[in-house]
Amino acid sequence: MALINPTHQEAVTTADKVFEKMQQAIVEGKIIAGSKISEPELAKQYQISRSTLREALNRLEKCHLVERKANVGSRVVECTIEGLLEIYVVREALEGMACRQAAINMTDEDILEMQTMLKQHASSQALQDGVAYYQEEGDLDFHYKVILGSHNQQLINILCGQLYHLVRMYRFQFGMNSPRASRAFDEHSRIIEAIADRDGELAELLMRRHIAASRKNIEKKIAEKNIQQATK
Amino acid sequence: MALINPTHQEAVTTADKVFEKMQQAIVEGKIIAGSKISEPELAKQYQISRSTLREALNRLEKCHLVERKANVGSRVVECTIEGLLEIYVVREALEGMACRQAAINMTDEDILEMQTMLKQHASSQALQDGVAYYQEEGDLDFHYKVILGSHNQQLINILCGQLYHLVRMYRFQFGMNSPRASRAFDEHSRIIEAIADRDGELAELLMRRHIAASRKNIEKKIAEKNIQQATK
DNA sequence: CTAAGTTAAATTGTCGACAATTCTCTGGTT
DNA sequence: AACCAGAGAATTGTCGACAATTTAACTTAG
Numbered sequence: 001m002a003l004i005n006p007t008h009q010e011a012v013t014t015a016d017k018v019f020e021k022m023q024q025a026i027v028e029g030k031i032i033a034g035s036k037i038s039e040p041e042l043a044k045q046y047q048i049s050r051s052t053l054r055e056a057l058n059r060l061e062k063c064h065l066v067e068r069k070a071n072v073g074s075r076v077v078e079c080t081i082e083g084l085l086e087i088y089v090v091r092e093a094l095e096g097m098a099c100r101q102a103a104i105n106m107t108d109e110d111i112l113e114m115q116t117m118l119k120q121h122a123s124s125q126a127l128q129d130g131v132a133y134y135q136e137e138g139d140l141d142f143h144y145k146v147i148l149g150s151h152n153q154q155l156i157n158i159l160c161g162q163l164y165h166l167v168r169m170y171r172f173q174f175g176m177n178s179p180r181a182s183r184a185f186d187e188h189s190r191i192i193e194a195i196a197d198r199d200g201e202l203a204e205l206l207m208r209r210h211i212a213a214s215r216k217n218i219e220k221k222i223a224e225k226n227i228q229q230a231t232k
Numbered sequence: 233m234a235l236i237n238p239t240h241q242e243a244v245t246t247a248d249k250v251f252e253k254m255q256q257a258i259v260e261g262k263i264i265a266g267s268k269i270s271e272p273e274l275a276k277q278y279q280i281s282r283s284t285l286r287e288a289l290n291r292l293e294k295c296h297l298v299e300r301k302a303n304v305g306s307r308v309v310e311c312t313i314e315g316l317l318e319i320y321v322v323r324e325a326l327e328g329m330a331c332r333q334a335a336i337n338m339t340d341e342d343i344l345e346m347q348t349m350l351k352q353h354a355s356s357q358a359l360q361d362g363v364a365y366y367q368e369e370g371d372l373d374f375h376y377k378v379i380l381g382s383h384n385q386q387l388i389n390i391l392c393g394q395l396y397h398l399v400r401m402y403r404f405q406f407g408m409n410s411p412r413a414s415r416a417f418d419e420h421s422r423i424i425e426a427i428a429d430r431d432g433e434l435a436e437l438l439m440r441r442h443i444a445a446s447r448k449n450i451e452k453k454i455a456e457k458n459i460q461q462a463t464k
Numbered sequence: 465c466t467a468a469g470t471t472a473a474a475t476t477g478t479c480g481a482c483a484a485t486t487c488t489c490t491g492g493t494t
Numbered sequence: 495a496a497c498c499a500g501a502g503a504a505t506t507g508t509c510g511a512c513a514a515t516t517t518a519a520c521t522t523a524g
Contacts, residue, residue, distance in 0.1 A: 009301075009302070012302045012303065013302050013303070013476095013477065013478090014477080014478075015477080015478085016302065038505080039505075039506070040504090040505075040506095048478080048479090049478060049479045049480070050479085050480090050506090051283065051477085051478060051479065051480090052477080052478060052479080054506095054507095055290075055477085055478090058287075058290040061294070062293070062294050064389070069241075070241070070244045070245050070248065070485095070506085070507090071244065071245070071484085071485050071486065071505090071506060071507075072485095072486070072487095072505090072506080073486095073505070073506070083385075083386075086384045086385060086386045086387070087386055089329060089333065089384055089386070089387070090326070090329070090384070090386045090387060090390070092329065093325045093326055093328065093329035094322070094325055094326065096325065097321060097322070097324065097325035101321065152318045152321055152322070153315075153318060154315075154318045154319055154321070154322045154395075155318070155321070155322060157296070158322070158390060158394075162390075245506095245507065245508090246507080246508075247507080247508085270475080271475075271476070272474090272475075272476095280508085280509090281508060281509045281510070282476090282509090282510090283507085283508060283509065283510090284507080284508060284509080286476095286477095287507085287508090302476085302477090302515095303475090303476060303477075303514085303515050303516065304475090304476080304515095304516070304517095305475070305476070305516095
């Protein structure tokens, strides 16, 4: 899985390593969302000093996984429906623009690589129970490559550096295995086609529709759940 | 000047105060862009310990004003033309979306307040040498209010918390007093009109054109300067 | 004179202790 | 019984010192 972030420089210092461990733990819910973080307790747990832990907390704050208030402490960010929808709105805007830029700035080799990647996903999806795979890793991988293809460092930083892990957290904790996999695949195909045609306007439009469709799908689910609860 | 960020919580701790001072110093170029930051030196300069200074540096890193490499140190971010254009691309996407959301989520009172604010700007602009004023503060103020009007916390965080100070830095250091002030005023008026009409699609379109126009204006200037240099 | 290797200085990362603030629990008053 | 006040405990912010790493300066071989 070539899901490696060029922005992401490998962890050399101990604070980095603890940061990565905590990041994973938060994404997977092992450190539960919304809970308060006790510096002394976690420092003891990870066998490090409080200063080092605070350094790690600062990096978690940078990717919006924890929030801190002065003289009060840090809390893990909460997973709310509103928060999830807000992220989709931001992604629609930013990934749409990234797609437009990718149509301008991606090299022919990059495009070819993405096309072959999509074919691989298609076969492995058809082969076995690939729906989950596709939805989990393949989808992120696709979006990732488009973002990198924009060659816009600001876009890459915001989307891959900050929002990426928040998205992963929501996927993990809300269990996003929606039945949109096959439709998503078609949408991905058309997006790559537009990029290959160097049609930035269409590429942006398609990507925005693609993400908006996911958001509306979630909104629909929520609405259904609310009706269910109201009528019982 | 009601340019207060609700995101921005006032500085209570000393690290916060140093952070704000350094932020201002970087924006104004008193700490020169691209220069390396010496922790011991700055700690002595601000009369604080290195730990506190590092805390401040972490916050500067959060709003992308400094960059840090492990075991090497921190550098003030550089102001490059490419970086400026990248920011405009991100702003076009995000503020466009913020504008669309503002058309949905702003209250009638908020809209009325923005309309009166714009009229004030108009009169004070016509009154005296308001062009600079409008361009410097008024423009930021307008964009600020639209962003807040989106009521999307993610959008607000990214635009007001992170990009805002970078934009200020570029304005200050590149001396953006372009002659687009009067045209910008008309564009602002139309944007508010669209928001008042609750026409999110149009509001987004107009905001994107507004920002794209600024970007193209800069690109044109750069091109002219390059030709000048080439022919002399 | 250049280039590589080695040593010394400087800088960054980490630690434990102290100060300042906040939270909690107890006791008293209306 | 509810609410406010105050002392104690716990937590966060800040400090100075030490360890690890990088940068520089110097020496020496080619």
